Amino acid sequence: MTGGSGTITSNGAFTASTTVGAGSVIAMYASGMTGRQDVTIVPATAATVEIRLTSTSLAVDSNSVIVATVLDAYSNANPDGVVTWTTTGTGTILSLTPDGRSILYHAPITTTPASVQITATIGAISRATTLTIVAGPPVGISIDTPATTVASGGTLAFGAVVTDQFGNAVTGATIAWGATAGSISQQGVFKAPSEPGLVVITAGTAGRQSFVVIEVTSGALDQFSRQATSATSLALILVTIIAIAAGVFLFVRYREANRELREMRKGGGGGDGPEP
Known part of the structure; x- marks a missing residue:
């Protein structure tokens, strides 16, 4: 031999x-x-299928070349037969070779569902692999605002939503926070300044930026003082109204008393005096 x-x-x-x-x-x-x-x-009959791909994670609207290798029981590549492919999710499959051993998978534009299963089959033998569909590069950012006002010295926790060109949420993006007054941590927690006024909160990532305007209001003590002043003013108005009403009432009673007095004098034969 x-x-x-x-x-x-x-x-x-x-x-x-x-x-x-x-x-x-x-x-x-x-x-x-x-x-x-x-x-x-020569190789023995096909016993298994192996699937090879660059990465198990694929961005939306992108391509990945996937290769299937048919092996016999002794791990020898068997070139016979045609491999067929199926997928449980969205996306498209394009065969690159006549025997189907090499394909181009084009990912969908949405991350829902978050993964797809792709299966290669030859005869009665199959092998599946799972691809995770992730968002594309960030192109937009918006700020999740819990409130538009905050008391001086108070805190607000902001969040940022980063999206790709198709509106899919991008996870793991680094956010740079900023504030024109007060302070804000890189986790988005804002501490208002002691002085009332307007504060601009900014969030940025990958050259994109978004902002919101927050009104910082006076503290609880000032608010109480304003409420107390308002209550005092209302009381003074009520007292004035009561005083005016009382004066009108007394004047009317005075006129009626004079009229009654004249009438009594007429009845008693006395002369009419001048009307006061």
Whole structure:
């Protein structure tokens, strides 16, 4: 035997190697004559399918080349047959080779569902792989605002929503926070200044920026003072109204009393005096 192509018994029973290749079987006779037969070891029938891809994570609206390798029981590649592909999710599959062993998968534009399963099949043998669909590069950012006002010295916790060109949420983006007054942490927690006024809160990532305007109002003590002043003013108004009403009432009673007095004088024969 040559080339490690297998083994052969003295009776001529040849057993092929488990590795594909080529070799020769040589027979020698007692007279010195020899015979030679070339032998080619080919793969056994398909036993499994392996799937190879660059990454198990794929951005929306992007492509990935996926390759299937059909192996026999001894891990030799078997080129026979055609591999077919299916997917449980969205996206498209384009075959790059006639035997289907190489395909181009085009991801959908949405991250819902968050993953797809792609299956390669040849005969009764199948193998599946799962691709995680992630958002594309960030192109937009918005600020999640819990409130538009805050008392001086108070705090507000802001959040930022980063999206790709299709509106999918981008996770793991680094946010740079800023505030024109007071302070804000890189976690988005804002502490209002002691003075009332307007404060601009900014959030930025990947060259994109968004902002909101927050009104810082006076503290609880000032608010109480304003409420107390308002209550005092209302009381003064009520007292003034009551005083005016009382004056009108007394004037009317005075006129009525004079009229009654004149009438009594007329009845008693007295002369009319001048009306006061």
